[in-house]
Amino acid sequence: MADPIESSAPKARSSGLRDLASQPQLLSINTATVRAQGNLEDIFNACAEQGISAVSPWRDQVKDIGLKRASALVASLGLQLSGYCRGGMFTAADAAGLEAARDDNRRAVDEACEMGAPCLVLVVGGLPGALEAKPAHRDIAAARLQVIEGIQDLLGYASSVGMPLAIEPLHPMYAADRACINTLEQALDVCELLDPSGQWLGVAVDAYHVWWDPKVHQQIARAGAARIKAFHVCDWLVPTTDLLLDRGMMGDGVIELQALRASVEAAGYQGIVEVEIFSQNNWWKRPMQEVLHTCVERFKAVV
């Protein structure tokens, strides 16, 4: 791989990090990474062909081929899940909307159970209506309160059926329309409020969303092994041309991925590393096998 940017990799390499090159089973592909190139069956089969043993599917992709078919494929191909994407979107402009969100989140938990996921990832929602460019109000504190109440409610159900929840703090550029939990610190405050044990409520640490944060290493240490339910990677490109769909392949951007992995592992995380790339003008336009192969190579070399 060509890497024109001076890397901090050697520093990280010598600090007791797990050797990913020899442990391919630690790689998971978030199925959004190749969502443009095929349906979930295509993606699962392609992963198996590439020797990729773990995946993290999206609900709409599962729905597309049917939940039973999706879970049967996971079993027959011997795939593991690193998460299920996604629950959340807890905010709403009225009681009916809150009720609908509540019901939909319980279904998401049920699906995660059926698929054998280790956690349901939560993208918590922003200002109600903002994603449809029709924000109902500007009161982000109120939205944040709805999110806490929504997670609290879901937590009761999720723990009763044995499904951990992982709050994914999203980059602050998504605060308005996708998630009003925007830092690890904020997410961990919610975790400590609602589940002191850490057994059922934790965080998904996605490098893309948290790399910029001057407190990221401190907060990863605070989270500890119990709270870190998932670790996602991709890269931040310079320039970034789209707020949502211009994520980079690991190694093509400026995130110190190994430094983040070092912190996550130092905190006790021994789980899977999930690759999640939304890339409208680059990776979504390439053949699926090329993208997956590149993910494998970069996983070994730069993550």
Place this chain on the structure above:
Amino acid sequence: MADPIESSAPKARSSGLRDLASQPQLLSINTATVRAQGNLEDIFNACAEQGISAVSPWRDQVKDIGLKRASALVASLGLQLSGYCRGGMFTAADAAGLEAARDDNRRAVDEACEMGAPCLVLVVGGLPGALEAKPAHRDIAAARLQVIEGIQDLLGYASSVGMPLAIEPLHPMYAADRACINTLEQALDVCELLDPSGQWLGVAVDAYHVWWDPKVHQQIARAGAARIKAFHVCDWLVPTTDLLLDRGMMGDGVIELQALRASVEAAGYQGIVEVEIFSQNNWWKRPMQEVLHTCVERFKAVV
């Protein structure tokens, strides 16, 4: 003004906020807001015609008409400055780059003095080379250290000539290429480290950059009157279509501007409110007088 979004304005209005509608002298126009429509002389004249008595010019616009001409115009039109844009960009890949940044920042301080600005705004820089899409490395902690050293050095010079510096924490989406100081908390940590007094080093609170932060009100209170050297407004649009050039006019987006102003004023800030909008596809395409008139109207109605 059409405002389809339920506003939290009445709440703020009743809480002892300054009445902007009766104090037009509290409005400043950052000259980037109409940079596409004319040179600095055109902009200064148009502001004066609209009864706008304060401005915040950019260095490249000043250079364009000449520093002496610019400062003479400020005097002859009776304009006040709310700031001078900008110093910073302290990071560099080598010693020569650091030296050049040091020299350039001293010139920026001198220009700010000549123009009669109350402070020099600092956009501190990101990873060296990233703005040119050629990042020299990924070590954001090292970049942050360069920034602190750069500010420390400049502070000695700036205080010797009587020019306060205002660190502007930029939105985290600019961490890679424009500024690696990304929260008020982080900026205030630097302020307290380098200037315990608060006389010469403070912050520029720009609503666009900080509105998403769950700790923004807490950190504005922490800053207090001495540290808040400037207060900037515009709005966050949903959707936002460009990371840099799609800022909204106040009232067209989702930022609770009055809630932020309430916090800033509760912290003791009694200064000018500066409007700064970069809007490639909307406001930069409209006639200058229309844009300025809209700024005045929105300043009275929704800020």
